[in-house]
Amino acid sequence: MNTSAAGVAIGLLSLHLWLALPTYHGFITALMIGSVVCFYSKWRLLIYIAIGACLANLAATSYLKNVQLTFIEPRNITIVGEVSSLLNRKKLDTLFDFVTSELRQPDFRLSKKLRLRLSWQNQTNMPVMKQGERWQLQVRLRPPHGRVNSAGYDRERQFVGKGIHGVGVVTGGVRLASGQHSLAGLRQMAFDRALEYTDELNHQGYLLALGFGFRGALEAQDWGLLRDSGLAHLMAISGLHIGLAIMLGWWGGGVLRNLFGDWPHAIWLPLWVGLTTGGVYAWLAGFTLPTQRALLMSSVVLLLLRFRVVWPSWQVLLLVFTVSLALDPLASYNAGFWLSFAAVAVIAMAHVGGVRFEESSEMKLHQRWLGKWRALLLLQLSLLVLMLPVQWLWFGGFSPWAPLVLAAIVFSSVEQLAMVCWQMANMTLSPVLWIAEWARGGWWVLADSAGRWVLAASAMSVLLWLLPLRRFAALLTVLSMVVMLWNQPAVIQGTQMAETDDKPTSHDPFVSIKNREPWQIDLLDVGHGLAVLISTQNRSVLYDTGNRWPEGSIAHSVIEPVLKQRGQTSLDGLILSHADSDHAAGADYLVEVFDPDWKRSSDFREGYQACVRGEKWQWYSLRFRVLWPPKQVARAANPHSCVVEVKQGVGGSMANDTSLLLTGDIDAISELLLARLEPNLSPDILLVPHHGSRSSSTVTWLDQMGWFDRMDPKYALVSVARFNPWGLPSSDVQQRYLDRGVNWLSTAELGQVSLHINGEEVDVVRYRQDRKAAWFRPATSQE
Structure with a gap:
């Protein structure tokens, strides 16, 4: 069983190892042929690996085929299906999940089950919807898509883990049937009652x-508190809660068994009551991944206990891990899957390693209590250290107060009793959240450079645990030295760096520089908007901040994670091109969090210097020169965008190296005037004005009025959202650049674009293709 489960698990996880489906299919074919040969040579492990790989391939192929159905019709399409997510009728929420049973068009009708994430276009006339209801909707469908950056939230990966096949906008709909008599409808009814009781x-x-695992009632400050205090699993039912519910059911079943006396079938009551209680709780939570794992593991353990079969804990964990993957191979793309199994694995390892309380009749009362606290402390320490690699990317925790919430739901039909239970649950949360408030703002962000230390700390902790220091002192010493020296620069490199240590800063702008340092441009994928990072010596200046919305901002979800991934806790400078929200809405947040040394804008802002023509400043080896606008205004619109040239240079001299031109949203008139003022302007890297709109990038601008050689950039950067409603960038504008032989780099197609510059050499990195390529990323040709 161990070999087969391990082999199937390895095969199922092969989805993470092969990124392109053609290569993946080739591997599958070769593996199946090889497995037949291995069968006759008694290499059974590869047989199970092949089985797991085939299951993973089937899940991936099925998912992609369903995603391709969202490309059937670019116009409105009629779908019929069922609302699959809980909805709060007291809070306006346009977003909901929907499972289709039928796709309809005048020329075709297709019965197909797709899981979609939809939102209402018209919020004012949005009808009240409930889980379990059957609807006919008119929608515009798109494949799952999201922003792709070096850090931050990966929406496309989450869609794979949750099995979302498409997203869409609802333009109209009609309710076909209520869900009162369905299981989903019953869950919605229980949720509605809980809303009233907890109002x-x-x-x-x-x-x-x-x-209920419902997160829609948590505000932004709640998420911050959960993150900073390490109580993030308060946002949903965790596996521990399912275990507590099953234990409660097992105890209740034992009481019933005693009441039935010698009835032979009563011996099964603890098992069935326990599993039923856990199943009901998991159903209330929507059968999320942690609840599925906990329910499956509890079932295996209870069955083994009932039939008096003894398995080691790691064997139970391996079986449940394999079965969970086999039921849903794409679950491995969900963070909850790894958090759940990693925590259980650490607890099992701790138990094997001796972290447990052994009680004897000879022990005194204080010795027993000290032993219990010692075991608990060691277990928590084990979770803290060994969960570090997982928590480097995700954070987790649990709440011990879930049984009171379960009791409140069970007694929801008895109003007075339910109110008492909800009140008690609310009271028990108060001290927990009060203590958690002390940790607000205490979240430690680990940069990429610290990742190896995280892994090393966990690995060394395991080795010290399993290998006694007295017997393996030499081995552990060598391993410690390897960890300390891993990825450290050579001595000669350190000497060279010391020679160029006299770098100027923004406060000392005209100090001579012996050697020009490499620098980097990052056009972040921010959807419709703009945010450009200019970096050197692991310091950064930001041009524009992207947009914001009621629940968050680009500054919080994209810019902050990218900077902190690099270990940067402050900004050297912030430039706002103009006042439009998609360019400057995150300024206040970034000023508060990263405290830039200097700030510039083309309109009058408190604490900001002017960003107008004639302004120049030095930052390390880079020289900034403002070309437009001619003066500051009260509120800077598109024509007043701050246009900045960035190039390596010292004092008044400019090196003959790669140059960058940042253009904001300047329009055709601004381009014409700028062409007259700067007839020699010819940057190597050009930020395409106004996201590639027809209002900019005129022929006059690009040809520089024919007085000198036309503007001939090597790279054109365009920041634009995928499937945006304005049809940006304009196909005519894009073709205008392509006809000039310019490399067109769009965030809609490539995600974040990074250009590493060293003199005249430019190395381009496209994150969607080069760094985060995956089989589930939508193909550009299909857009």
Whole structure:
């Protein structure tokens, strides 16, 4: 069983190892042929690996075929299906999940089950929807898409883990049937009652998250508190809660068994009542990944216990891990899957390693309590250290107060009893959240450079645990030295760096520089908007901040993770091209979090210097020169965008190296005037004005009025959202650049674009293709 489960698990995880489906299919074919040969040579492990790989390939192929159905019709399409997500009728939320049963068009009708994430286009006339209801909707469908950056939230990966086949906008719909008599409808009814009972409670959002896995009632400050305090699993039912529910059911079943006396079938009551209780709780949570894992593992353990079969804990964990992957191979793309199994694996390892309380009759009372606290402390320490690699990317925790929430749901039909239970649950959360408030703002962000230390700390902890220091002192010493010296620069490199240590800063602009340093341009994928990072010596200047919305901003979800991934906790400079929200809406947040040394804008802002023609400043080996606008205004619109040339140079001299031109959203008139003022302007890297709109990038601008050689950039950077409603960039504008032989680099197609510059050499990195390529990323040809 061990070999077969391990082999199937390895095969199922092969989805993470092969990125392109053609290569993946070739591997599958070769593996299946090789497995037949290995069968006759008694290499059974490869047989199971082949089985797992085939299951993974089947899941990936099925997912992609369903995603391709969202390309059937670019116009409105009629779908019929069922609402599959809980909806809060007291809070306006246009986003919901929908499972189709039929796709309809005048010329075709297709019965197909697709899982879609939809939103209503018209919020004012949005009808009240409930889980389990059957609807006929008119929608515009798109494949799953999201921003792709070096750090931050990966929406496309999450869609794969949740099995979302498409996204869409609902333009109209009609309810076909209510869901009152379905299981989903019953869950919605229980949720509606809980909304009423908890309406006056100050911790309603947390209670609904614990009781139903519903996160929509948690505000931004709640998420920050959960993250900083390490209680992030309060946002949903975790595996521990399922275990507590099953234990409660097992105890209740034992009481019933005693009441039935010698009835032979009563011996099964603890098992069935326990599993039923856990199943109901998992159903209330929507059968999320942690609840599925906990329910499956509890079932295996209870069955083994009932039939008096003894398995080691790692064997149970391996079986459940394999079965969970076999049921849903794409679950491995969900963070909850790894958090759940990693935590259980650490607990099992700790138990094998001796972290457990052994009680004897000879022990005194204080010795027993000290032993219990010691075991608990060691277990928590084990979780802290060994979960570090997982928590480097995700954060987790659990709440011990879930049984009270479960009781409140069970007694929801008895109003007075339910109110008492909800009140008690709310009261027990108060001290927990009060203590958690002390940790607000204490979240430690680990940069990429610290990743190896995280892995090393976990690895060394395991080695010290399993290998006694007295017997393996030499081995552990050598391994420690390897960890300390891993990826450290050579001594000669350190000497060379010391020679160029006299770098000028923004406060000392005209100090001579012996050697020009490499620098980097990052056009971040921010959807419709703009954010450009200019970096050297692991310091950065930001040009524009992207947009914001009621629940967050680009500054928080994209710019902050990218900077902190690099270990940068402050900005040297911030430039705002103009005042439009898609360019400057995140300025206040970034000023608060990263405290830039200097700030510039083309309109009058408190604390900002002018960004107008004639302004020049030095930053390390880079020289900034403002070309437009001629003066500051009260509120800078598109024509007043701050146009900045960036090039290596010292004092008044400019090196003959790669240059960058940042253009904001200047329009045709601004381009014409700028062409007259700067007839020699010919940057190597050009930020395409106004996201490639027809209002900019005129022929006059690109040809520089024919007085000198036309503007001949090597690279054109365009920041634009995928499937944006304005049809940006314009195909005519794009063709205008392509006809001039310019390399067109669009965030809609490539995700984040990074250009590493060393003198005249430019190395381009496209994150969607080069760094985060994956089989589930939508192909450009299909857009």
